[in-house]
Amino acid sequence: MTDFQAFEQITIIGIGLQGASIAINARERGLARRIHIGDISKAHCDRALEIGLGQMATQDLAAAVEGSDAVFVAVPLGAMAAVGEAIGPALKPGAIVTDTGSTKQSVIRDLGPSIPSGVHFVPAHPIAGTEYSGPDAGFLKLFEDRWCILTPPPGANVAAVQRIRAFWEACGSLLEEMEPRHHDQVLAITSHLPHLIAFTIVGTATDLEAQLTQEVIKFSASGFRDFTRIAASDPVMWRDVFLNNKEALLESAARLSEDLARLQRAIRWGEGEEIEALINRARGIRRALIEAKQA
Amino acid sequence: MTDFQAFEQITIIGIGLQGASIAINARERGLARRIHIGDISKAHCDRALEIGLGQMATQDLAAAVEGSDAVFVAVPLGAMAAVGEAIGPALKPGAIVTDTGSTKQSVIRDLGPSIPSGVHFVPAHPIAGTEYSGPDAGFLKLFEDRWCILTPPPGANVAAVQRIRAFWEACGSLLEEMEPRHHDQVLAITSHLPHLIAFTIVGTATDLEAQLTQEVIKFSASGFRDFTRIAASDPVMWRDVFLNNKEALLESAARLSEDLARLQRAIRWGEGEEIEALINRARGIRRALIEAKQA
Numbered sequence: 001m002t003d004f005q006a007f008e009q010i011t012i013i014g015i016g017l018q019g020a021s022i023a024i025n026a027r028e029r030g031l032a033r034r035i036h037i038g039d040i041s042k043a044h045c046d047r048a049l050e051i052g053l054g055q056m057a058t059q060d061l062a063a064a065v066e067g068s069d070a071v072f073v074a075v076p077l078g079a080m081a082a083v084g085e086a087i088g089p090a091l092k093p094g095a096i097v098t099d100t101g102s103t104k105q106s107v108i109r110d111l112g113p114s115i116p117s118g119v120h121f122v123p124a125h126p127i128a129g130t131e132y133s134g135p136d137a138g139f140l141k142l143f144e145d146r147w148c149i150l151t152p153p154p155g156a157n158v159a160a161v162q163r164i165r166a167f168w169e170a171c172g173s174l175l176e177e178m179e180p181r182h183h184d185q186v187l188a189i190t191s192h193l194p195h196l197i198a199f200t201i202v203g204t205a206t207d208l209e210a211q212l213t214q215e216v217i218k219f220s221a222s223g224f225r226d227f228t229r230i231a232a233s234d235p236v237m238w239r240d241v242f243l244n245n246k247e248a249l250l251e252s253a254a255r256l257s258e259d260l261a262r263l264q265r266a267i268r269w270g271e272g273e274e275i276e277a278l279i280n281r282a283r284g285i286r287r288a289l290i291e292a293k294q295a
Numbered sequence: 296m297t298d299f300q301a302f303e304q305i306t307i308i309g310i311g312l313q314g315a316s317i318a319i320n321a322r323e324r325g326l327a328r329r330i331h332i333g334d335i336s337k338a339h340c341d342r343a344l345e346i347g348l349g350q351m352a353t354q355d356l357a358a359a360v361e362g363s364d365a366v367f368v369a370v371p372l373g374a375m376a377a378v379g380e381a382i383g384p385a386l387k388p389g390a391i392v393t394d395t396g397s398t399k400q401s402v403i404r405d406l407g408p409s410i411p412s413g414v415h416f417v418p419a420h421p422i423a424g425t426e427y428s429g430p431d432a433g434f435l436k437l438f439e440d441r442w443c444i445l446t447p448p449p450g451a452n453v454a455a456v457q458r459i460r461a462f463w464e465a466c467g468s469l470l471e472e473m474e475p476r477h478h479d480q481v482l483a484i485t486s487h488l489p490h491l492i493a494f495t496i497v498g499t500a501t502d503l504e505a506q507l508t509q510e511v512i513k514f515s516a517s518g519f520r521d522f523t524r525i526a527a528s529d530p531v532m533w534r535d536v537f538l539n540n541k542e543a544l545l546e547s548a549a550r551l552s553e554d555l556a557r558l559q560r561a562i563r564w565g566e567g568e569e570i571e572a573l574i575n576r577a578r579g580i581r582r583a584l585i586e587a588k589q590a
Contacts, residue, residue, distance in 0.1 A: 078567075127517045147514055186510045187517065189500055194518035197492055200558055202577035204551045205484055215481045217580070217587050219442055222422045222482065223489035225584065226521050232581040235574040242562045242570055253559050256499045257552070263495055264548050267537045272373070275537055279530040282497035285512070286527040289520065292512050 004170040009034040011068040013061060013083055014075035015048045016234075017129060018100045020138025022072050023053040025171045028140055038064025038087075047135045062090035070163070073099040073111065077240035080107055084114030093118045096160045100126055102187060102237075104151040104180035106244035112153075120160035125149045125183065126173060127191070131232040144172035151180040188248035192241055196253060198230035199238070299465040304329040306363040308356060308378055309370035310343045311529075312424060313395045315433025317367050318348040320466045323435055333359025333382075342430045357385035365458070368394040368406065372535035375402055379409030388413040391455045395421055397482065397532075399446040399475035401539035407448075415455035420444045420478065421468060422486070426527035439467030446475040483543035487536055491548060493525035494533070 010032040012019045019037075026032040035054035038061040039045050045057035058064050065071050065087045075083055080101065091097065097115055101107040104123050115121045128146040130137065148168040152161045165175050178186070205216045205224065216224060242249060259278075266274040305327040307314045314332075321327040330349035333356040334340050340352035353359050360366050360382045370378055375396065386392065392410055396402040399418050410416045423441040425432065443463040447456045460470050473481070500511045500519065511519060537544060554573075561569040 127514060129517075146516065149514075186507065186514055189503065189507070189511050190514045190519040191517035193499075194496065194522055196558060197496060197555070198518075199574050199577045200555045201489065201492060201551055202580050203573055204488075204547070204554045206576050206580050207550070207554075208484065212481065212484070213580075213583075216484050217583050219422060219444075219481055219485045220584055221441065222424075222486035223493075223525055224485040226525060227489055227492075228577075228581045228584055230518055230521060231574075231577040235571050235578065238574055239567055239571045242558075243565055243567060246562055246565075250559060250563060252499070253555070253562075255502070256496055257555065257559075259499045259502075260492070260495045260548070260552065260555075263491060263537075264545060264552075267541055267548075268545060270538055270541075272534055272538060276530050276534045278498055279494050279526075279533055281501050282494045282523075282526040283530065285497050285501050285508075286523045288512050289515055289523055 004029070004031055004166050006030055007032040007069045009036065009068045010070045010072065011036040011038060011065045012054070013038040013064065013071065013073045013087065014079075015039045015044050015053060015057070015135045016074065017133050017137040017142070018126065019072065019074035020048070020053055020135045021140070021142040022074065022100075022171075023048070024138050024140050025143065027052070029170055031167060031170055032070075036064050036068060044135055051135065053135060053138070061086040065090050065092075065095075067092055068095060070096045070098065070167070073097065073101075076237045077101050077103060077106055077110070077244040078236070081110040081114075084111040088114035088116060091116060091119045094120075096120045096122055096163060098122045098124045098164050100124065102191065102241045103245040104149075104183045108151070108153065108180055120157040121153065122156060122161050122164040123151045123153075123180065124164060124168070125151070125187075126168065129233070131229060133234040133237075141172070143168065146173055147176055148173035149176045149178050149183055151178055151183050184245050185248045188245055188252045192245055192249050193252045193256060195230055195233065195238055196242065196249065197256070198227045201227050202231040299324070299326055299461050301325055302327040302364045304331065304363045305365045305367065306331040306333060306360045307349070308333045308359065308366065308368045308382065309374070310334045310339050310348060310352070310430045311369065312428050312432040312437070313421065314367065314369035315343070315348055315430045316435070316437040317369065317395075317466075318343070319433050319435050320438065322347070324465055326462060326465055327365075331359050331363060339430055346430065348430060348433070356381040360385050360387075360390075362387055363390060365391045365393065365462070368392065368396075371532050372396050372398060372401055372405070372539040373531070376405040376409075379406040383409035383411060386411060386414045389415075391415045391417055391458060393417045393419045393459050395419065397486065397536045398540040399444075399478045403446070403448065403475055415452040416448065417451060417456050417459040418446045418448075418475065419459060419463070420446070420482075421463065424528065426524060428529040428532075436467070438463065441468055442471055443468035444471045444473050444478055446473055446478050479540050480543045483540055483547045487540055487544050488547045488551060490525055490528065490533055491537065491544065492551070493522045496522050497526040
């Protein structure tokens with residue numbers, strides 16, 4: 001329990017890994033008296049009620065948000081616009097709408113226009129995840145000691161921003177505010193590009209002759225395995241991240257391609273000093289991470 | 296202790312992570328009665344004696360191998376030829392020379408010619424490592440449940456191969472034999488390419504404006520961090536791996552570049568189905584790893 005003054009009623013739209021973890025936090029830490037759930041999957045709704053994630057669950061998203069003081073939209077980025085259209089007219093005046101999307105410019109573009117005046121919009125990105133998905137994947141400590149970045153629009157309601165900030169602090173998160181565009185640049189490098197590369201390298205291994213692929217699996221402990229873990233994340237979620245952070249991601253990917261080409265060239269021409277310098281440069285970042293206690 | 300019939304005396308050339316771990320295994324499991332150490336670094340020799348890795352340590356590599364029944368060459372790939380020239384004339388007739396190199400064709404090319412007739416050469420690759428290096432990095436369980444691949448040349452002495460196999464089994468390793476060329480292909484995909492990519496992506500992040508780099512460090516938990524861990528490995532060792540598995544590595548890197556370009560193009564043109572298919576393909580490999588108990 002914290003000194004967070006509980007919401008009377010919240011709604012979680014999308015009861016996957018993030019949504020279920022928000023529900024568990026709200027329930028266990030007493031952050032909301034009632035939890036309503038909206039999810040277009042009947043199986044998710046049924047399962048959410050079965051494991052006690054809320055008092056009510058429905059595929060009717062408008063009905064799910066009725067009377068709620070805060071609405072957490074935790075759906076893939078590609079579903080934001082449709083969710084906005086569905087819930088917009090049913091939002092209670094004075095309510096806060098927030099989200100968990102991995103990109104912020106696209107959420108503001110897709111969800112923003114559906115938020116009626118008198119309802120407060122506080123885009124948020126809890127940077128936390130696992131390779132698992134669905135209502136059963138949620139757990140209490142998902143957000144603990146993890147960053148949650150808020151990207152409130154200029155002129156956002158100060159009290160609403162403070163309320164969402166306090167909610168995430170109560171979940172154990174570290175809070176930060178950023179410009180949406182800057183958020184998307186930082187995440188392109190720290191998260192989206194690593195996932196892009198992991199999916200690619202694991203895919204490349206799939207295309208080998210069958211026998212070689214079997215051996216890659218057998219001897220995967222030597223580096224490859226770490227990539228497969230990242231590459232196990234939810235495909236729809238990541239498809240939408242890639243499509244909705246196109247500009248920053250393609251810019252990062254282009255830089256990476258250039259750097260990769262440079263290293264390939266150094267290997268082809270046997271340029272040992274160049275290769276060693278490139279490797280040492282990478283180690284510098286690792287040291288900085290250790291110093292920043294992020295390793 | 297195992298039923299391995301101990302070597303009377305072994306020599307370890309190069310007392311880094313792998314060499315020190317071999318010494319600790321030989322000592323703790325009773326695989327050798329005497330352990331001699333050869334290392335071109337005086338600091339490494341002194342430290343090795345200080346922490347009890349052997350009875351004798353010297354920078355004179357020829358002196359180090361004198362009278363030994365087995366010699367483990369655990370140096371960076373680029374040093375193999377020089378080590379061979381130094382120890383070749385001093386090897387005891389009937390001795391076995393083996394190694395720990397991450398590529399096998401280059402070791403056979405560089406070390407092979409220095410092995411006199413009457414001395415048995417059994418190239419080996421224990422697939423085990425950490426991000427740490429130096430004599431203090433060694434530990435007993437490094438090789439436990441990890442693969443060790445032997446690539447004996449055609450006509451290799453069967454008893455010598457069996458002896459090295461038994462040594463590694465006594466260290467807890469799982470044994471496999473392969474053609475050297477095939478070994479290098481498999482390792483290019485499972486180990487060398489993942490390291491190449493990790494060094495590259497971490498390096499790419501270093502080139503950002505200073506403020507952005509700081510934020511990449513701060514928010515690294517979202518995927519990037521996993522790459523920095525791989526990228527922390529020893530620069531000289533990896534430089535030499537890249538230079539000595541050029542053909543297979545450049546072939547793998549070229550495939551990866553093509554696949555990366557394809558994914559970049561799909562993102563640019565908003566081809567959601569294509570992206571999702573690529574991601575799903577990567578997840579298939581992850582499932583295969585879990586089934587093979589390699590996850």
